Amino acid sequence: xxxxxxxxxxxxxxxxxxxxxxxxxxxxxxxxxxxxxxxxxxxxxxxxxxxxxxxxxxxxxxxxxxxxxxxxxxxxxxxxxxxxxxxxxxxxxxxxxxxxxxxxxxxxxxxxxxxxxxxxxxxxxxxxxxxxxxxxxxxxxxxxxxxxxxxxxxxxxxxxxxxxxxxxxxxxxxxxxxxxxxxxxxxxxxxxxxxxxxxxxxxxxxxxxxxxxxxxxxxxxxxxxxxxxxxxxxxxxxxxxxxxxxxxxxxxxx
Numbered sequence: 001x002x003x004x005x006x007x008x009x010x011x012x013x014x015x016x017x018x019x020x021x022x023x024x025x026x027x028x029x030x031x032x033x034x035x036x037x038x039x040x041x042x043x044x045x046x047x048x049x050x051x052x053x054x055x056x057x058x059x060x061x062x063x064x065x066x067x068x069x070x071x072x073x074x075x076x077x078x079x080x081x082x083x084x085x086x087x088x089x090x091x092x093x094x095x096x097x098x099x100x101x102x103x104x105x106x107x108x109x110x111x112x113x114x115x116x117x118x119x120x121x122x123x124x125x126x127x128x129x130x131x132x133x134x135x136x137x138x139x140x141x142x143x144x145x146x147x148x149x150x151x152x153x154x155x156x157x158x159x160x161x162x163x164x165x166x167x168x169x170x171x172x173x174x175x176x177x178x179x180x181x182x183x184x185x186x187x188x189x190x191x192x193x194x195x196x197x198x199x200x201x202x203x204x205x206x207x208x209x210x211x212x213x214x215x216x217x218x219x220x221x222x223x224x225x226x227x228x229x230x231x232x233x234x235x236x237x238x239x240x241x242x243x244x245x246x247x248x249x250x251x252x253x254x
Contacts, residue, residue: 001133002034003160005200005226007215007234010168012206013046014057019072022080025235029078034237035132037080038200041094041110041141041166044069044084048092050168050209054119058087066097067104074102079131081138081200083164091121096138096164098129105129110140111149126152134240136160141167144185144199147192154193160240161189163199168209175212176230182214183224191222196240203231 006025011018022039029037041047045057059066066084073080079100086095086107094110109123126149128137137153137160144150144163153161163186167178186197196219203213215228217238228234 001036002032002237002239003036003134003196003198004029004034004038004235004237005198005215005217005228006037006039007201007203007213007228007232007236008040008043009233010202010204010206010209010211011046013051018043019069022082023072026073026075026078026080028235030075032237034078036134036136036162037078038162038164038198039080039082040200040202041083041096041164042085043082043164043166043202047166047168048085048094048119049114054085054092055087058085058092060087061097061104061107062088067102070097070099070104071102073099076101081162081164083140083166085120092119093123094118094120094140095123096140098138100131108138108140110143112142112146114142126156128153128156128158134159136162138162138164141165144182144189147189150189150193150195154195158193158195160196160198161193163197165199165201165214166211167214168202168206168211170208171205171210174210179212179214179230183216183218183227186216186218187222187224190218190220194220196220196238198238201228203228203233
């Protein structure tokens with residue numbers, strides 16, 4: 001099964017062009033027989049931690065709101081993992097949606113919102129999902145620095161871990177070593193659990209923030225098989241080896 005990591009441009013918060021950009025990648029993935037497309041953390045709206053009004057671009061998952069936002073990404077063959085800010089029960093969550101055949105089939109909430117302080121509440125579940133031949137988990141950015149989330153997903157049968165990431169930092173705090181640190185975490189999680197690790201980051205500058213871009217793909221032996229170009233939009237694809245399965249399932253259905 002082919003999977004892809006989309007290193008998206010670091011856009012200004014709430015940019016209207018983001019859905020169009022992802023849609024272009026979905027169409028390309030359809031033509032190249034890619035089954036799962038992983039997009040960055042908070043690609044919809046941007047990170048709330050850097051917003052004066054954190055809830056401004058938050059999206060509810062009830063009432064079909066998120067499904068309507070993601071509708072242009074509907075595909076019979078490509079499942080998209082899309083990062084967004086979720087509003088639920090009066091709280092904000094840093095979340096990633098699994099958009100499968102025109103519906104939100106599941107949502108993962110970041111367990112470790114930030115190394116320091118964050119406006120996001122912490123999630124509490126470590127679900128796994130299945131598309132076709134692969135069972136997979138999702139950990140968001142900082143979650144990959146902890147071994148427990150990936151281990152919990154691997155124990156449930158995950159053969160791949162997708163890592164939506166947003167390393168956009170204030171210009172004075174951005175540093176190239178962050179890419180190496182992210183790759184080291186990916187290698188550790190891959191080797192510990194004998195899984196593929198697929199990370200999708202943002203890259204470039206938007207005036208206030210900057211990211212070098214840490215997108216890449218690591219195989220279960222810890223070998224880095226794909227790395228995105230620094231500070232550039234990119235799309236990395238790999239054909240992962242999986243055990244035969246069928247259908248689509250998830251431990252959390254929305």
